[in-house]
Amino acid sequence: MNHNALISVMTISVGLAVSATTFATENGAPSTAPGIYGFSAGYMPPVTDVGAFSIRSSIYRADKNLDSKGNDKLEKFSQTVKSLSLTHIKMTEHTFQGANYGYGIVIPLLDLDIDGRVPVADIPVVGSDSGLGDIQIIPYILQWHPADNLATNTQLQIQIPTGRYDKDDTITTGLNHWTISPAFNFTYLTEGGFEVSSSFQLDINTENKDTIYTSGMEYRHEFALGQKFTDWTLGLGGFVYKQLTDDKAPTSSNIVNGNRSSVMAIGPELSFFRPGLPFISFHAYKEFKAKNRTQGYTAALLVSQSF
Template sequence: MTHTKRLMIAASSILIASFAAQSQATEFGSPTTAAGVFDFGTGFMPPVTPIGNFSLRIAPYSADSTRNNSGKSTLPKFSLDVLSISLAFIKRTNYKILGGDFGYSAVLPYLDMNLDLTTPPGGKIHGSQQTLGDLQVAPIIIQWDIAPNFGINAQLQIQAPTGDFDKNAPINAGMNHWTYSPALGVTYITSNKIELSSSFQLDFNTKNKDTDYTSGIEYRHEFGIGKIMDAWTVGLGGYYYKQLTDDKGPNVPADGNRAQTIAVGPAIAYFKPGLPALWFHVYKEYHSRNRTQGTSIALRLAQSF
């Protein structure tokens, strides 16, 4: 079996892994949907199977600073640790839309979060929560297999406010607003077995009615560049995240509270017929603005049935 076919069998955990790894909405200084989900195999859905594809993603995220609009640390002591464990399902069908295969997916994350910070002149805040996060569904995914080494898919993701939220709590598993995210995934494999994968996503957020706050439109470009060596793909991955429009609501700063960051690090993937597929990466964030800056680690496993 070619490496491209292995990608098609197992790539669903890239398409539908956790979208809540970084705890809270943009109004609290973190992306609404999690970054670091899409790397190798982004442009391929798994093939049509009787049941579908299931995946598990375990993703710890740790940050020791939160940065202002100039990129400077704003608190003398800050610590955020989030463990996200997500179960996901994706189904590809033979039904055709716009010349591509129709599919759909769902993701449910469980979050274990701990926050500690010190505010001048010495106040201390601690928060923790262990609960389910917001449910995310993609009611429509369209997969175009342009060539054996070239795949493209488009999807609409919807994140529902099903997770716990308390406007007076220091940390929350839920966003307390809806998010609509169109996304495009592309994978191309060269003749010398170099894989180039990218995803492009926009997040459109509704108002948080408890805080009267609306987070701005968010853009994310995630990527994976690697060398295919038999069952393994080894290389670099990462993401560029930038908020495109200002937040709206009470106490929004003059800069609009626009967040951004860049992350990069080693990434590997393993695809072998008959065995679960595996992805692993370690990404370090740099040049963060109006949000946390930390390190994201993720392990993903997927299997079609």
């Protein structure tokens, strides 16, 4: 097994259903979670009989909820998102346009908490929820190897509203709408072992039928830069997230400037791979320059193995 056998992390969903007058997008968070694709983003698992399984554990903590100018919206704010997701990816020997075809599924379990107060009015914003999140299916993955040191793949992810949702609750594990996400990923390795990986993704959201609210189209660029040291790769990773189009809702929702959100994040990233052993990766990111959304820290640990 060579470097092509590294397991790429798949996206998990995080539903944070909070009033659209308080948060950007209806949910106060991206429709699909950022900070997923780091080292080896361009590589999918090898073709095997069973496929590859991965377990990913992550935690996100925020102490700020910011408006379009970067000012606090809520006082004494705190939000915690804990997730555990199981991913299965099956690459096949079938080919299309020179690429191997594959497919996959992501099943997330979430534990959510939020606490804060609306300034002046002193209205509490408190809630918690846990359970199954919105499942993602990946009906196609196409993997190319244009050169020995370059790997690329494209895929389509469809997020299904399987998580619990109630429009009257402050926070829920489900978003109550579908999200379609085309993505392109690549990894380039120099002869000296320096790695450049990137992922580019769009999130296209359908309407939440319970609230007649449609979150705008979202764009995410994730990246990782690092140096290989035998079995280890060490460097920096992060992401740039930006909402490209306005949210749409009934006039009574009082959307300000399209309710568009944006944020950036960066931090250390580490991965380990030795033939015959699981692929392991870890990162810790700090968010900054957030607008119309929360700002905090995130850390994630991934373990993957092909069978």
